[in-house]
Amino acid sequence: MKRLYPYLTGGITEDWTDYLLAYQEAGADAIEIGLPFSDPMLDGTTIQRASDRSLRRGTTVDTILADLAAVRDRISVPLFAMTYANLVFRDGPAVFCRRLAEAGVSGLIVPDVPVDEADGLSAAAEAAGVDLVLLAAPVTPPERLAEIAARSRGFVYAVSVLGTTGERDELAGTAAPLAARIKAVTDLPVLIGFGISGPEQATAAARAGDGVVVASALMRRVLDGATPGELLDDVAALRAAVDQADQEVPADHAHAEVSGDRG
Amino acid sequence: MTVLESMAPPTGGRFGDFGGRYVPESLVPACAALETAFREAWADATFHERLAELRSVYAGRPTALTPATTLSADLGITLMLKREDLAHTGSHKINNVLGQALLAQRMGKTRLIAETGAGQHGVATATAAALFGMRATIYMGERDMARQRLNVFRMELLGAEVIPVTAGSRTLKDATNEAMRGWVAAVEEAHFCLGSTAGPHPYPWLVRQFQRVIGEEARAQAPVHPDVVVACVGGGSNAAGTFAGFADTRARLVGVEAAGGAAMTHGRPGVVHGYRSMLLQDEQGQILEAESISAGLDYPGIGPEHAHLGATGRAEYVTVTDDEAVAALGRLARAEGIICALESAHAVAWVLRAAGTPELPAGSTVLLTLSGRGDKDMATLAGVTE
Ligand SMILES: Cc1ncc(COP(=O)(O)O)c(C=O)c1O
Numbered sequence: 001m002k003r004l005y006p007y008l009t010g011g012i013t014e015d016w017t018d019y020l021l022a023y024q025e026a027g028a029d030a031i032e033i034g035l036p037f038s039d040p041m042l043d044g045t046t047i048q049r050a051s052d053r054s055l056r057r058g059t060t061v062d063t064i065l066a067d068l069a070a071v072r073d074r075i076s077v078p079l080f081a082m083t084y085a086n087l088v089f090r091d092g093p094a095v096f097c098r099r100l101a102e103a104g105v106s107g108l109i110v111p112d113v114p115v116d117e118a119d120g121l122s123a124a125a126e127a128a129g130v131d132l133v134l135l136a137a138p139v140t141p142p143e144r145l146a147e148i149a150a151r152s153r154g155f156v157y158a159v160s161v162l163g164t165t166g167e168r169d170e171l172a173g174t175a176a177p178l179a180a181r182i183k184a185v186t187d188l189p190v191l192i193g194f195g196i197s198g199p200e201q202a203t204a205a206a207r208a209g210d211g212v213v214v215a216s217a218l219m220r221r222v223l224d225g226a227t228p229g230e231l232l233d234d235v236a237a238l239r240a241a242v243d244q245a246d247q248e249v250p251a252d253h254a255h256a257e258v259s260g261d262r263g
Numbered sequence: 264m265t266v267l268e269s270m271a272p273p274t275g276g277r278f279g280d281f282g283g284r285y286v287p288e289s290l291v292p293a294c295a296a297l298e299t300a301f302r303e304a305w306a307d308a309t310f311h312e313r314l315a316e317l318r319s320v321y322a323g324r325p326t327a328l329t330p331a332t333t334l335s336a337d338l339g340i341t342l343m344l345k346r347e348d349l350a351h352t353g354s355h356k357i358n359n360v361l362g363q364a365l366l367a368q369r370m371g372k373t374r375l376i377a378e379t380g381a382g383q384h385g386v387a388t389a390t391a392a393a394l395f396g397m398r399a400t401i402y403m404g405e406r407d408m409a410r411q412r413l414n415v416f417r418m419e420l421l422g423a424e425v426i427p428v429t430a431g432s433r434t435l436k437d438a439t440n441e442a443m444r445g446w447v448a449a450v451e452e453a454h455f456c457l458g459s460t461a462g463p464h465p466y467p468w469l470v471r472q473f474q475r476v477i478g479e480e481a482r483a484q485a486p487v488h489p490d491v492v493v494a495c496v497g498g499g500s501n502a503a504g505t506f507a508g509f510a511d512t513r514a515r516l517v518g519v520e521a522a523g524g525a526a527m528t529h530g531r532p533g534v535v536h537g538y539r540s541m542l543l544q545d546e547q548g549q550i551l552e553a554e555s556i557s558a559g560l561d562y563p564g565i566g567p568e569h570a571h572l573g574a575t576g577r578a579e580y581v582t583v584t585d586d587e588a589v590a591a592l593g594r595l596a597r598a599e600g601i602i603c604a605l606e607s608a609h610a611v612a613w614v615l616r617a618a619g620t621p622e623l624p625a626g627s628t629v630l631l632t633l634s635g636r637g638d639k640d641m642a643t644l645a646g647v648t649e
Pocket of ligand 1: 355380381382383458459460495497498499500501502558559560606607634635636
């Protein structure tokens with residue numbers, strides 16, 4: 001089964017958890033929740049705007065975790081927090097990871113903590129029972145890729161493109177070769193993210209990996225005022241697109257292995 | 264720890280608890296390649312010869328060490344000014360940029376990306392790009408573009424592309440975010456020519472090494488070892504370069520921050536722009552916007568080596584207000600006939616305030632780095648002194 005992990009900036013609206021429930025109902029396998037940071041270095045304009053809007057509403061890590069705790073009974077899919085190092089290190093990674101776990105968040109993605117800086121955080125995450133997901137990029141050399149894959153938990157995040165988050169016209173040519181390289185060195189699921197902008201790209205990316213993360217395309221809609229019901233339709237369309245890749249698995253699996261050999 | 268060790272190379276990419284390489288995976292290989300290239304270049308006599316030649320025939324080094332005779336007499340101290348305002352392009356930023364452009368060339372890069380606050384680093388980068396036949400893309404906050412218009416014009420005249428940054432406070436912090444985003448997208452062909460002793464390893468170290476020429480020249484030029492060495496601190500490059508020449512002497516090292524951007528005085532440890540250091544941030548860990556009249560000091564962080572020098576007590580960090588800096592700029596101009604940059608005026612202001620007090624007793628010998636010249640700030644000054 002190919003996976004779909006849609007993203008939502010925590011605290012983006014007053015009833016932001018309604019979007020979570022909509023994502024879940026539309027068939028999300030897990031949900032990434034952005035904990036907004038003032039200086040999101042790896043985010044393009046859409047996620048920057050979403051982070052700004054949320055912060056201006058007074059969102060903090062605490063308010064997001066409290067809101068999550070309140071809907072916990074109704075959420076059955078795994079939740080991954082995505083944020084930046086400064087918020088994680090503010091009270092120390094041990095405290096941070098424990099609080100995530102207490103709120104029902106089972107995974108953590110911190111794009112500005114690469115594997116070389118991850119020792120303390122990965123120990124803290126493990127102790128709290130939180131999966132620390134590491135990211136791999138098209139420029140990651142082979143030995144490093146093996147280390148990232150070995151130390152990642154939950155899944156390996158394949159950053160499809162050299163660039164920030166943000167919608168793009170087509171799936172980057174770097175996405176499939178990277179996914180194949182990662183799959184060659186790990187049994188963990190490989191999720192492709194960054195720039196997956198619509199159903200067609202979701203199908204293409206899901207073919208190359210084990211699933212997709214979709215962020216900016218959904219957050220643009222939320223920023224434009226789309227309702228949870230409307231986002232439910234968007235995520236359902238992505239679900240169908242990802243499932244379509246599933247049906248084609250035999251042929252395309254072979255294709256992925258060929259590019260893996262080359263890559 | 265011995266005094267000498269206090270400005271040693273970083274170990275494992277860190278100065279004590281500070282520094283590191285907190286960057287997205289997409290940038291890690293580029294940082295590692297830069298570190299390797301820098302280590303090789305720094306060990307290569309030919310590289311040093313080329314750099315030395317550029318410094319002398321192009322950048323106008325060594326810069327003068329000028330005795331500030333009138334102020335010395337007025338204040339009861341011996342004040343010497345290390346004149347980075349006389350370097351080509353008008354500030355110390357050229358020292359770092361010439362080194363990095365040579366490195367970029369060695370690495371086969373065809374394009375330089377830079378962030379700039381006051382515009383001096385942007386001008387220096389645009390200058391080096393013109394000299395080396397490279398493309399330059401300079402990110403600058405909209406607010407800084409307005410208050411440092413002259414430098415925007417200079418960059419464009421030199422053929423650089425200046426990209427306005429409209430996020431957040433529209434100053435150096437936001438320009439740095441955007442430059443790093445631009446670098447992620449162009450990491451294979453572009454070198455990120457970072458302008459201060461900040462950012463991910465190896466930048467804080469590499470920039471300090473390219474700036475240490477300030478301190479080394481000053482040490483050779485000074486008739487006696489100074490009791491106090493003082494420089495303004497934004498990200499900390501002119502101060503680090505100056506301190507590097509004196510860290511193994513008994514001199515007190517004093518870094519002067521803008522009161523509205525005083526990471527050492529009001530900050531807490533945190534991570535931004537790829538490094539761990541002292542940062543202005545709120546209780547939640549959100550980075551605060553600095554607020555200074557001087558665009559080059561209007562930054563919520565400080566280089567990790569300074570955080571370390573502060574933590575170990577080897578250097579002290581003090582603050583100066585906008586008003587004090589503006590007054591100091593005028594007094595230096597009238598007393599010595601030198602119009603310095605608003606950034607540099609912060610260092611002058613501390614000397615004016617502290618001289619004759621226990622902080623800086625009468626009779627002290629003081630070496631002060633004037634990091635740049637003031638042309639770029641005339642419009643700002645006209646606005647506050649009309
Ligand atoms: C003249 C001048 N001095 C000082 C600074 C501050 O930078 P640093 O602390 O890296 O020397 C700047 C930065 O723009 C500058 O233009």
